[in-house]
Amino acid sequence: MPASAAPPVAPVTRSGVEKSAIRKVSTRLVPFVALMFFVNYLDRTAVSFAEPNGMGQDLALTAAQFGFASGIFFLGYIVLEVPSNMALHRFGARRWLARIMVTWGVVSLLFTWVNSSTELYALRFLLGVAEAGFFPGAILFLSQWVPSRHRTKILGLFYLAQPLTTVFGAPLAGWLIGHHGLFGLEGWRVMFLFVSVPAILLGVVAWFYLIDRPADAKWLTPEEKTWLTGELAAENAQKTGHESESGHEGSEGKHAKGDLKAAFTNGRVWTLAVVYFGFIYGLYALAFFLPTIINGFQDQYGTTFSVMDKAWITAIPYLPAAIVLYFWTRHATRRGTRTWHIAGPAIVGGVSIPLALYMGSPTATVAVITVTACAIFAALPVFWSVPSRFLTGAAAAAGIALINTAGNIAGFASSYITGWLKDLSGAYYLPLYLVGFFMLLSAALMIRLGARGGTGTRQAAHEPTEATR
Template sequence: MTTTPTSVETSTISKIVWRLVPFLGLMFFINFLDRTAIGFAGPNGMTQDLGLSAAQFGFAAGIFFFGYIILEIPSNLALHKFGARRWLARIMVSWGIVSLLFTFVQDATQLYWLRFLLGIAEAGFFPGAILFLSLWVPARHRAKVLAVFYVAQPLTTVIGAPLASLLIDMHGLFGLEGWRVMFMGVSIPAILVGIVTYFYLPDTPNDATWLTPAERDWLNEELAREDRSKSTGGHISRKALTDGRVWALSLIYFGFIYGLYALGFFLPTIIGGFETAFGTKFTVMQRGLITAIPYLPAAVALVLWSRDATRRGVRPWHIGIPALLGALSIPLALTMQSPAATIAVITVTACAIFSALPNFWSFPARFLTGAGAAAGIALINTMGNVAGFAAPYITGAVKDWTGGYVVPMVIVGGFMALSALLAFLILPRLEGPVAAPDVRPLRKAA
């Protein structure tokens, strides 16, 4: 049954959406662009200049997640202790500085070390942002708000691929190769926005001067009521880390992230291979624009699918159906007989992955709260980061072994099929009610 929101509820959520979510989305945009910039650099001179094989490139892309995994859970617990404003600002400035050093990398060993350090610097950002939103947004509004936040990820490629190509085309600027110019160009915004974050983000609703007293009271009361109603409200972080439901969610997330990063790191290389496979010839900018094609429909699909989830309440099939579509489409893509057909099928895969992810993150908040939420969300994202290492490394190694990308993409499909199976089997068993949906559109607060 649909609950009609009160005027104070509507104005509070609207202010949160307009004041916080676009800024967090900008942070997410910069974050995803920085971690995937290597995917644009590889086929545009870096692989050749550093003498990398496909396996070495995949290892360099994936070792980022080793550093991330080591510090992810401690970082999220630190955010819970010290507050989002300080911790997220620290993370952004740190990764911006490390990212800037990629401009001067000289060999594979230096590349490995910098990717590892970048992971350490970025550790905790994404689960920290998810945790931050869960501390501000009641459950029945969460799918809608997460969709607005998550749309930054596909838009990173829609905007970022042409932007990266533009920077790469500035070959010779400051005497640098184009891919080095690109690394410089994408790192500086992280440092600048990180500094702004320290002054802009409020830690709690009580710190938000743009909320009225009535809005703050309503939000604090609503979030406190939800915490009391969660069956694991007393979970400490150690219990959350041994909760079977958290591990089930972690395995589902693993498959999605395996597909996400296999595409993110290797799609530019696959497009570069169209010249050999189909006899086509594209400029750097054209390859960047082609790379962006699947992600614009993915952003639209994300919004529409999340809107349906908001209207109905997030159901397990909101996760399972996209996982199944991704499992079937990704290995099919490389059997196509033209660049257009290949990109069309990859677009289906991108739509599937991005449609599921924001809705997926509404499940942990159904039964986790406090330090347990910080640890549980970090553990789930850690498993995603294991996939983030495995996907590029296995993809590159199997490509070197088989001479093509068909078998690596079949492996991607297999992991997404596992996510689909677990979504249909496990998610219905997760404890916690489906949030009553709010179907009213958001309006910008005065």
């Protein structure tokens, strides 16, 4: 070879292209969408920090009223959940997620000046309407960027935002509440003022930062774009709701109607909706009432906590939960997602949460609640890798929204029923036993679905499906 000739360039292997493409998606999209989720979850649960730190007393709220205020958010969400996710599918994630964030930020800002329980109910309902479609939209968006064998890992990284919201959000909320008198506002009003602004700012940034599909990503090489587009197209061709490229099967409207029917008549979708109901019932029973339960330690055990003490105690269960979530999803990705990756944590959570009632100290109670939090957060990202294994297109948008709607119903039910049963019985025994029941029901349904091969979770990540053998 002549001295001036360039050495031959080694061809990029398929595995090399795959690794680099997934790495870029993981670093460029997932952290930003997770940050959006962080702010989203902080805004929707900020009321749980406000209630025991002045809002409950200022607005004269009973436990049932606070539960209703917490839960009515989910009714507003339900009203527009499926239409919002279908709009995201039609208009693109960049526009729709940005619109959602700005709208909910504006509504969240109005909580600063709420003066009655009626106003609180109205704003919580409107917040749900404003946020409708964000979570299932984010799940759908990320699912459209990676093949199924990488989806559990990607969704696990995304889902880290939820427990970390409390790890960092609880101390932040406590710190803001401590600024009582700033701008002439009570501490809990100061908190609402400052946690709402990031949503508006992120919404503006999202409009310019997000990209709807791999083919339009300038930060992917041509080889990476080709590989991602080809892999996703091949997967979608095998799923329920695949839209024909030929155009011989009717108009886009007919395709959309067919995809909606495919989602709403799919037994697996409805079973997964009930499974998700149980997980979310437990998640929001903890999210909205844990700060109040911790506040009750002062009377129950004769202890005294400052606002920041209560904030740090509230954060304790969620740091281990984030760690367990990370390693559990990595295990599911490496070994292949299995039914027990979802059903196992549901059993642990269902058994552990009632045990918290019988602990003899704040430390022991929080330790058991930590086990429950770890169980719930370990299962959720693995769970969300299941629907996109057999749904695509508008069917995926509708199916994921339908499943999330069941979760929103659970969010309302757990918030209101927990408060109502607390007022009725004078303690949290009945509410937490009910949480345990729903989580065990989720485990049983997941095992039944897996035994029938209805989840697509029985094969390892590297094994071919029946359609491709």
